[in-house]
Amino acid sequence: MIKGFIAGLAVANAFEWFAHKYILHGVHRPGQPRYSPVPKSMESHWAHHREVRKQQFSDDCYVEGVEHWRTRNEIMSLAVVAGVASVAFYPISKGMSLAALYSAGNYYYVHRRAHLEPDWAKRTIPWHYDHHMNSNQDANWCVTRPWFDYVMGTRVVSSADLKEANPLGIALPAALSKALTQAIESVFPAKWVEQKPKLVEAPVAEQPQKQSQESVA
Numbered sequence: 048m049i050k051g052f053i054a055g056l057a058v059a060n061a062f063e064w065f066a067h068k069y070i071l072h073g074v075h076r077p078g079q080p081r082y083s084p085v086p087k088s089m090e091s092h093w094a095h096h097r098e099v100r101k102q103q104f105s106d107d108c109y110v111e112g113v114e115h116w117r118t119r120n121e122i123m124s125l126a127v128v129a130g131v132a133s134v135a136f137y138p139i140s141k142g143m144s145l146a147a148l149y150s151a152g153n154y155y156y157v158h159r160r161a162h163l164e165p166d167w168a169k170r171t172i173p174w175h176y177d178h179h180m181n182s183n184q185d186a187n188w189c190v191t192r193p194w195f196d197y198v199m200g201t202r203v204v205s206s207a208d209l210k211e212a213n214p215l216g217i218a219l220p221a222a223l224s225k226a227l228t229q230a231i232e233s234v235f236p237a238k239w240v241e242q243k244p245k246l247v248e249a250p251v252a253e254q255p256q257k258q259s260q261e262s263v264a
Contacts, residue, residue, distance in 0.1 A: 051142025057194070058143065059150035062128070064195035067188040088124055091117045099179045104165035121158075125151040150191070157191050172216070173209040174202060181205045182240065192216040197235040205240045 071092035073081030083089035095117060098106045108115040113122065129151030136143035161168035161175055169176050174196060178187035186203040189196045196202035197214045204210045213224040214231045 048140075048142040051140030052146045052149075053142075054140065055136065055143035055146025056150060059132075059146060060189060060192055060194045062132075063150075063154065063190060064188045064199065064201075066128075067190070068185075068201075072185060085124075088120060091120045096179065096184060099162065104162060104168060104176060104179060106162040109159045109163050122155065125155055154191055161190075169209065173211055174216070177203065177205050177209050197231060197237065200235070200238070202237040203240060204237050210237070 070083050070085050071088055073083035073089045076082055081089065095106060095108070098108070108117045111118065113119050129148050132147035133144040136147055157172060158175075161172055165176070172190065174187045174193040175190050178184060178190075181187065181203060182205070183203060186201050187193070187196055188199075188201055193202055193211060193214060193216050202214075212221075213219060213228045214235065214237070215227065219227065
């Protein structure tokens with residue numbers, strides 16, 4: 048049961064990465080709009096991005112709750128995915144089935160709280176803060192834990208204060224967290240946003256003052 052539950056959490060995180068990248072953001076197509084197999088969800092998600100960028104990571108749809116169409120869309124989507132996954136996994140592993148239900152509920156809780164409490168999000172899930180507020184919004188696909196962003200090479204850190212203590216995104220003793228980070232990042236390193244060097248203006252050379260020449264009579 049426990050092994051199945053852990054396996055289910057890993058599968059859920061992988062799906063979280065996949066769905067965010069290919070369904071919610073859509074696939075780039077040269078000269079055409081992005082493609083998503085669920086266009087309504089993609090429309091909702093990009094509206095979410097615009098709102099978050101305008102309001103310093105906050106989104107009023109979570110304040111309005113189910114009265115807002117984007118909130119309803121997110122809840123319904125999570126319910127469908129969790130329901131299908133739990134039924135599909137049940138014959139294989141009751142632990143995986145339970146993990147599917149837990150992961151959907153946890154996703155909504157974490158995502159909602161993050162956009163109601165931006166400071167909490169920066170401390171707790173900095174990878175998602177980076178997803179919205181970084182210059183590159185096509186990266187950092189995971190929300191609840193950054194596992195598959197590390198595996199897939201899509202964890203892009205914008206600043207040191209938005210770097211999680213370890214790639215598991217779990218609070219651990221400092222020594223263990225450091226050792227774990229070194230071990231995981233030796234295989235799956237995080238990427239960092241390239242900081243453009245600041246242009247330093249060269250000092251302007253002082254021009255010698257022209258001395259007026261007195262005409263000699």
